[in-house]
Amino acid sequence: MTRDQATAPQPIGVFLVDDHALFRSGVRAELDRAAAAEGTGPGVTVVGEAGSVEEAVAGIGHLRPDVVLLDVHMPDGGGAEVLRRAGPRAQQAQAPDIVFLALSVSDAAEDVIAVIRAGARGYVTKTISGRELVDAVRRVHAGDPVFSPRLAGFVLDAFTQRPGAGPVGDPELDLLTPRERDVLRLLARGYAYKEIASELFISIKTVETHVSSVLRKTQLSNRYELSRWASDRRLV
Amino acid sequence: MPESPSESPAEATVEATAESPAEATVEVHRLRRPRSGRVVAGVAVGIADHLGVPALWVRAVFAVLAGLGGAGVLAYGLIWAFVPAVTGAGDRPSTAREQQQALGLAAVGVALALASAALGGSWSAWVTGPLGVALVGAAVVWREADETQRRRWRTGAGAVFGGGRVALLRVLAGTALVAAGIAVFLLGQVNLSQVQFGLLAVLATLVGVGVLTVPWWLRLMHDLGDERRARIRTQERGEIAAHLHDSVLQTLALIQQQADSSREVKRLARGQERELRGWLYGPQGYGRAEPDATPGAPVVLSEALSSAAGEVEDTYAVSVAPVIVGDCPADATMAPLVAASREAMVNAAKHAGVAEISVYVEVEPAQVHVFVRDRGGGFDPDAVPADRHGLADSIRGRMERYGGTVRLRTAPGEGTEVQLAMPRSQAASDEG
Structure with a gap:
């Protein structure tokens, strides 16, 4: 999954999925501008776009992009449906190298958690700046999850032990370690990986490991809050 | 048969x-x-x-x-x-x-x-x-x-x-x-x-x-x-149309009038976005299958802090995105925390010179933490003139009167983070 950025000279192919044509062209322009403005890191280029689930599934299968930017809310099932039909679980037979990044205006925890559990490697809000979006695309392409502060908040909330919460089934999956909790807290406070690393006196690599582990738990845990959110969307 | x-x-x-x-x-x-x-x-x-x-x-x-x-x-x-x-x-x-x-x-x-x-x-x-x-x-x-x-x-x-x-x-x-x-x-x-x-x-x-x-x-x-069924549908449609007209259409008209002032446009757009979000995803929002809270329920901390953040957004044309984990009733001990958080956001909006302020709130059983952070210029706390009362009075004074603490992390060029902690009252924390 992890790719060395130095050995990937060709630009990262991005596929946009959003039912809002105006928004697609906006993201395209923003990505082009941001990618052209800075020289470091691999380039980012939009290879295709789709306005519906059908188009998206066909386009992703045909164009084999590196990263898919996925809208959460669309007619016919939304981002979760695209993930179900073209996502990591569906493409296991083929090369499982397409990563999905959710991009949404939604503020509802169940929507965000649902696409993450369906296989998206991260979630950013649509108000993100072009530079940050390019950064996020590069990061998911390199194999790291992208947690916006909001997603970090939702996940922390879901893993918080409450008096009324259900019992812990599998401690390995259903509980966060204190270190993972610290990292998530700093993410929710708006810290970048580098800042988290220096705050906790650990390496950036370790921060990335913690975040990946949190993503894995979010996707696989059967905690009541997580499965309830996902089952609301008929994903589990 | x-x-x-x-x-x-x-x-x-x-x-x-x-x-x-x-x-x-x-x-x-x-x-x-x-x-x-x-x-x-x-x-x-x-x-x-x-x-x-x-x-x-x-x-x-x-x-x-x-x-x-x-x-x-x-x-x-x-x-x-x-x-x-x-x-x-x-x-x-x-x-x-x-x-x-x-x-x-x-x-x-x-x-x-x-x-x-x-x-x-x-x-x-x-x-x-x-x-x-x-x-x-x-x-x-x-x-x-x-x-x-x-x-x-x-x-x-x-x-x-x-x-x-x-x-x-x-x-x-x-x-x-x-x-x-x-x-x-x-x-x-x-x-x-x-x-x-x-x-x-x-x-x-x-x-x-x-x-x-x-x-x-x-x-x-x-x-x-x-x-x-037809009557219910018509009613529903009418409600949505009325809401969109009152809010979104009016704001779009205002934005067209103010097109020259990017600050004003941003302020209007942010305000409208916040309002629409509240309508769609809020506790009693339209997009919710069933309302979580009954009308007239006591105000909760998340709501109080979100509306404080909204006021700051409106007044200073910055974007403030609060991330809130957990929730509790906004009782008497929480009021000074909300006021202090608001003051911290205002400070960041006025002095940091950035477009975005991060706010993170975590409600724990014993206490509530609030972090207000900007990536602006930062400042040297010792060099603040004595006649500037913002941090000293309205934040530190307020918090300490009610048993809370304030920590400040800043240095020139490194942004500012105000960390507030307020213990929850015994009754409230027993309640959960």
């Missing part, structure tokens, strides 16, 4: 509704009575389509079942009454051969029913004969009602008898058959007293009228349901 005939309609409907509940996107295939290929009411064709077998087999099964004490006839009548007809067009008249077969089988079925009833000895021929006549009459009237229904879908006309003279004639003939059947049945009861005969006559007439008017009762129920 034997059990076998009740099986076929029940099976068909169960299969239709319980088909793969996990796949909500797949259209559920329901039993319908089609118009094409039908002979009497389309019941046999509908079941045949649904089960994927030839219509002839279904008709034969009905005929055989009719021999079991008339169960097939009863089943046919029930399916006719309760399975809706196909709404669309698709009009393929049944072929002459099909009609011949079907009518033959129907005759065999009715004959079998009558014969079995008569031979069974439980009911005399005097009862079954007239009942058979009445059933045929009812079938004629029901078929006419089906026709009228289809005509109504086609033309939108609402008349009960829209079919002209022939239709009226058919209805009258059917009614006459039913009436005749009932009359003969009554006349057969020779050994009854006057009172018993009168009671029976009234009962039989009522049953006759009831059977004849079944299609119209069903349609009345259907229409009432339709009307109710």
Whole structure:
């Protein structure tokens, strides 16, 4: 999954999925501008776009992009449906190298958690700046999850032990370690990986490991809050 | 009544509704009575389509079942009454051969029913004969009602008898058959007293009228349901339109007027976005399936902090995105925390010179943490002039009066983070 950025000279192919044509062209322009403005890191280029689930599934299968930017809310099932039909679980037979990044205006925890559990490697809000979006695309392409502060908040909330919460089934999956909790807290406070690393006196690599582990738990845990959110969307 | 005939309609409907509940996107295939290929009411064709077998087999099964004490006839009548007809067009008249077969089988079925009833000895021929006549009459009237229904879908006309003279004639003939059947049945009861005969006559007439008017009762129920659904939809649509008009359209108009001032446009857009989000995803939001909180519920901390962040956004045209984990009631001890957080946001908005401020709130059992962070210039805390009261008074003073603490992390060029911690009151933390 992890790719060395130095050995990937060709630009990262991005596929946009959003039912809002105006928004697609906006993201395209923003990505082009941001990618052209800075020289470091691999380039980012939009290879295709789709306005519906059908188009998206066909386009992703045909164009084999590196990263898919996925809208959460669309007619016919939304981002979760695209993930179900073209996502990591569906493409296991083929090369499982397409990563999905959710991009949404939604503020509802169940929507965000649902696409993450369906296989998206991260979630950013649509108000993100072009530079940050390019950064996020590069990061998911390199194999790291992208947690916006909001997603970090939702996940922390879901893993918080409450008096009324259900019992812990599998401690390995259903509980966060204190270190993972610290990292998530700093993410929710708006810290970048580098800042988290220096705050906790650990390496950036370790921060990335913690975040990946949190993503894995979010996707696989059967905690009541997580499965309830996902089952609301008929994903589990 | 034997059990076998009740099986076929029940099976068909169960299969239709319980088909793969996990796949909500797949259209559920329901039993319908089609118009094409039908002979009497389309019941046999509908079941045949649904089960994927030839219509002839279904008709034969009905005929055989009719021999079991008339169960097939009863089943046919029930399916006719309760399975809706196909709404669309698709009009393929049944072929002459099909009609011949079907009518033959129907005759065999009715004959079998009558014969079995008569031979069974439980009911005399005097009862079954007239009942058979009445059933045929009812079938004629029901078929006419089906026709009228289809005509109504086609033309939108609402008349009960829209079919002209022939239709009226058919209805009258059917009614006459039913009436005749009932009359003969009554006349057969020779050994009854006057009172018993009168009671029976009234009962039989009522049953006759009831059977004849079944299609119209069903349609009345259907229409009432339709009307109710339409009214709810209209109401809902009106509500959404009114809301969008009051909020989004007004704001868009304002944005066009203020197009020269990017600061003002940003402020308007942020304010509108926040309002729409609250409407869609808020605790009592429109997008929620069921409201989490009842109206008039006590204000919670997350709401108080979000509205404080909203005010700062509006006043200073910056974006403040609070991330809140957990929640608690906004009681007396939380009020100073909210006020102090607001002051910290205002400071960041005024002095940091950035477009975005991060706010993170975590409610723990014993205390509440608030972090207000910007990536602006930062400052040297010791170099702040003594006449600037913001941090000293309104944040530190306020927090410490109520047992809270304030930590400040800043340095020139590294942004600023104000960390606030406030213990929760004992009663509130016991509550959860």
